[in-house]
Amino acid sequence: xxxxxxxxxxxxxxxxxxxxxxxxxxxxxxxxxxxxxxxxxxxxxxxxxxxxxxxxxxxxxxxxxxxxxxxxxxxxxxxxxxxxxxxxxxxxxxxxxxxxxxxxxxxxxxxxxxxxxxxxxxxxxxxxxxxxxxxxxxxxxxxxxxxxxxxxxxxxxxxxxxxxxxxxxxxxxxxxxxxxxxxxxxxxxxxxxxxxxxxxxxxxxxxxxxxxx
Numbered sequence: 001x002x003x004x005x006x007x008x009x010x011x012x013x014x015x016x017x018x019x020x021x022x023x024x025x026x027x028x029x030x031x032x033x034x035x036x037x038x039x040x041x042x043x044x045x046x047x048x049x050x051x052x053x054x055x056x057x058x059x060x061x062x063x064x065x066x067x068x069x070x071x072x073x074x075x076x077x078x079x080x081x082x083x084x085x086x087x088x089x090x091x092x093x094x095x096x097x098x099x100x101x102x103x104x105x106x107x108x109x110x111x112x113x114x115x116x117x118x119x120x121x122x123x124x125x126x127x128x129x130x131x132x133x134x135x136x137x138x139x140x141x142x143x144x145x146x147x148x149x150x151x152x153x154x155x156x157x158x159x160x161x162x163x164x165x166x167x168x169x170x171x172x173x174x175x176x177x178x179x180x181x182x183x184x185x186x187x188x189x190x191x192x193x194x195x196x197x198x199x200x201x202x203x204x205x206x207x208x209x210x211x212x213x
Contacts, residue, residue, distance in 0.1 A: 026209075028185060029186075051181065052184075054066065055148070056144065057142035057143060057149075059140040060128075061122075061137075073107050075110060075111055076111070077156055081114050082119070083119060087190075087191055094196045095110060097193070099134065103136065107180075109140065113149050113153075114143050122143060156178075158176065173191045175189075181211065
């Protein structure tokens, strides 16, 4: 009997160990390079990944928001403009799924950058947020200089927005997942509900990583 119990315990331990070892982790996107340094007298090679660079924008409440405000937060970023007649309404409707899932989770945020700051003033962004039913500071709508916004878009690995004097600007409809180290961990079609559901699941997965807790 003791032998049977001991065997059962070993099986349970091995099963739990296998579960732990197969825990899903998300990939890290972007450029990376090896860096060699000395730690406690030993040579160690580490990998440095591409991160989101410093930025400064104004949100729908008139507050200044920088990359430092995202310290300690997982966040989702996208690019839009309030008068967009095509994909933006679909994107924002789908982003509401993310917002409603995590609006009470302190370390998860959403940043939506307008690519039309001339029209999208702070007041316009606030009205837009109110219409969506957004309150608090989980989902921030950001406005800044156009050239800085367009440059930042490439750092998020989305296509630089394109302008045409006779037509509204065009842009990617991607949602970008960024971890607490400001590394890109996922890219999703913001017009596809299935991919947005995957984004929600990936945020939950990311939160289980030791360096994200």
